[in-house]
Amino acid sequence: MIEIVGLTKSYGEHRAVDGLDLRIETGELTVLLGPSGAGKTTVLRCINRLIEPTSGRILVDGVDASTLDPVELRRSMGYVIQNVGLFPNMTIRENVAAVPRLLGWDKKRTAERVEEMLDAVGLDPARYGPKYPRQLSGGEAQRVGVARALAADPPVLLMDEPFGAVDPLTRERLQKLMRDLQRRLKKTVVFVTHDIDEAVLLADRIALMRDGRLEQHDTPEAMWRRPANEFVSRFFGENLGLRVIIRHCLADVRLKPLPDGAPDLPRIDAGVSLKEALAELVGRRARALVVVRDGSPVGLFDFDVLVESLAEESACDAR
Amino acid sequence: MRGKSTRSEAARWVGIGALAAATAWMTFDTNGFERLLRALAPSESAWLYPTKPLTTLMAEQIWLAAAASVLAILLGSVLGAVALTRFGIAFRDLVLSAGNLAQTVPTVALMALLVPLTGYGPEPVIIALTLYGVLPIALNVVAGIESVPPEVRDAATGIGMRRLQRLVRVELPLAMPVIMGGVKNVVVINVSAATLGAVVAAGGLGMPILAGFHDYNDAYILEGALPSITLALLLDRLLTTRPRWDRS
Numbered sequence: 180m181i182e183i184v185g186l187t188k189s190y191g192e193h194r195a196v197d198g199l200d201l202r203i204e205t206g207e208l209t210v211l212l213g214p215s216g217a218g219k220t221t222v223l224r225c226i227n228r229l230i231e232p233t234s235g236r237i238l239v240d241g242v243d244a245s246t247l248d249p250v251e252l253r254r255s256m257g258y259v260i261q262n263v264g265l266f267p268n269m270t271i272r273e274n275v276a277a278v279p280r281l282l283g284w285d286k287k288r289t290a291e292r293v294e295e296m297l298d299a300v301g302l303d304p305a306r307y308g309p310k311y312p313r314q315l316s317g318g319e320a321q322r323v324g325v326a327r328a329l330a331a332d333p334p335v336l337l338m339d340e341p342f343g344a345v346d347p348l349t350r351e352r353l354q355k356l357m358r359d360l361q362r363r364l365k366k367t368v369v370f371v372t373h374d375i376d377e378a379v380l381l382a383d384r385i386a387l388m389r390d391g392r393l394e395q396h397d398t399p400e401a402m403w404r405r406p407a408n409e410f411v412s413r414f415f416g417e418n419l420g421l422r423v424i425i426r427h428c429l430a431d432v433r434l435k436p437l438p439d440g441a442p443d444l445p446r447i448d449a450g451v452s453l454k455e456a457l458a459e460l461v462g463r464r465a466r467a468l469v470v471v472r473d474g475s476p477v478g479l480f481d482f483d484v485l486v487e488s489l490a491e492e493s494a495c496d497a498r
Numbered sequence: 499m500r501g502k503s504t505r506s507e508a509a510r511w512v513g514i515g516a517l518a519a520a521t522a523w524m525t526f527d528t529n530g531f532e533r534l535l536r537a538l539a540p541s542e543s544a545w546l547y548p549t550k551p552l553t554t555l556m557a558e559q560i561w562l563a564a565a566a567s568v569l570a571i572l573l574g575s576v577l578g579a580v581a582l583t584r585f586g587i588a589f590r591d592l593v594l595s596a597g598n599l600a601q602t603v604p605t606v607a608l609m610a611l612l613v614p615l616t617g618y619g620p621e622p623v624i625i626a627l628t629l630y631g632v633l634p635i636a637l638n639v640v641a642g643i644e645s646v647p648p649e650v651r652d653a654a655t656g657i658g659m660r661r662l663q664r665l666v667r668v669e670l671p672l673a674m675p676v677i678m679g680g681v682k683n684v685v686v687i688n689v690s691a692a693t694l695g696a697v698v699a700a701g702g703l704g705m706p707i708l709a710g711f712h713d714y715n716d717a718y719i720l721e722g723a724l725p726s727i728t729l730a731l732l733l734d735r736l737l738t739t740r741p742r743w744d745r746s
Contacts, residue, residue, distance in 0.1 A: 229652070229655060254658035258653065262647075264647075264649040264653025265650075266654070266667075266672075267650065267672060267743055268672055269743070270743075281659065281663070311743040312743075313743065313744070337656075
């Protein structure tokens with residue numbers, strides 16, 4: 180758990196972070212969201228002490244970070260930044276091995292771990308391992324960035340707009356990769372972004388910031404249903420509900436029973452999100468869809484099902 | 499892309515081989531080189547500088563250039579490193595402008611001014627060329643380290659490298675092409691500027707050139723100049739290299 184208590188960082192008169200209190204639970208992905216200049220990056224960089232706070236404390240598993248050796252602290256936290264920051268003079272393999280090497284792992288263990296991590300981020304180790312960063316696309320480089328951050332299996336992962344500099348299609352792929360990795364690895368992740376869709380897709384909880392202060396800290400669903408103030412509802416805009424349904428799986432909603440006989444309706448797999456199901460409904464201009472699980476139809480999805488599923492807060496918001 | 503870079507790499511080594519062969523041939527095949535000089539300056543009556551054989555002159559030339567280059571690289575690196583420290587930023591401009599000023603003094607004048615202090619011989623040459631080389635080296639050390647992209651530096655610190663680890667594993671390798679650019683300039687300039695050493699009796703390939711100038715003998719001038727040129731070109735080619743990670 181990372182506990183931020185009364186964190187303030189001033190640059191002259193300007194307060195980039197202004198008395199922030201925030202609890203980041205172990206194993207959760209917390210998104211620091213907000214407009215530019217909200218102080219998100221400053222908070223992130225205070226956690227691994229790339230920036231020293233003006234006042235306030237950061238407790239990592241109950242220990243005051245300012246009492247730890249900053250270098251040791253950073254080695255226990257994976258770090259991914261927008262411009263990737265791969266070392267151009269090292270091969271992909273050497274880049275991923277950077278932190279294990281700093282920690283003094285033996286060669287065999289490091290090599291195995293590097294293979295494993297490249298696999299995990301969807302890069303063939305034999306093909307990509309010997310390349311240099313210059314030879315990669317932006318998306319590939321960012322995958323390597325994630326692999327490098329995870330290589331020493333740190334409990335904490337700090338990510339500063341990691342997918343901000345790639346094209347939309349690549350970004351979407353990287354976001355899904357991140358979501359799937361996080362479901363498996365359950366790291367304590369602090370993720371900075373100003374992209375609402377990205378935040379909604381990845382966050383267990385969103386910490387929405389403005390001018391160095393916390394406006395609301397909650398699940399995306401709760402922020403949609405109960406925005407804490409005018410700024411929160413204005414920041415997310417009208418269609419937060421439409422965004423939030425990407426978090427919910429068609430498999431989890433109560434479907435209508437199938438009518439007798441084989442209805443002549445488009446089919447959809449139960450594994451997709453409600454957002455994709457809705458898009459299908461609209462795209463096919465269909466009144467309803469037949470939901471299929473493992474090849475056999477299990478129920479009917481239509482607009483009523485969608486609305487009802489959103490009415491039930493508890494069923495829907497559990498993740 | 500890979501094919502292209504291998505091809506230019508191959509061309510570079512062919513050039514290096516040719517220049518090395520030419521330099522070695524002129525230095526060691528005395529009779530052959532004399533025939534060439536005879537062909538180039540048929541009206542002369544003597545073609546080889548009689549006082550010293552070319553092997554000795556070449557050895558002196560290399561010694562002058564190498565000593566000055568090594569000293570300039572050492573001192574320039576130290577100066578550049580100091581200029582990069584927090585303490586160095588304050589006096590960086592002062593050092594750089596002093597260095598710039600030193601470069602405006604003509605080399606020959608500087609050598610001549612040093613003679614009363616050091617006497618005739620290689621010392622004034624080595625000192626003068628070192629003084630000329632320090633600044634370009636220091637400048638390139640500073641420029642090279644400062645050319646490291648900020649996000650790379652940030653990532654190095656952020657993943658937990660200590661300052662020295664960051665310098666050795668990331669900053670120096672990335673700065674090396676720029677630093678080597680400075681080294682190349684200094685070495686190449688020193689190889690040709692060492693010919694001026696003849697003026698202060700330091701020996702080297704400048705001696706036949708000076709003698710040829712004095713006796714109106716073009717063959718002597720060519721005897722000193724041609725090996726000096728091929729040696730400079732050889733070093734230029736040798737030191738022109740891109741690191742593996744920088745090739746596409």
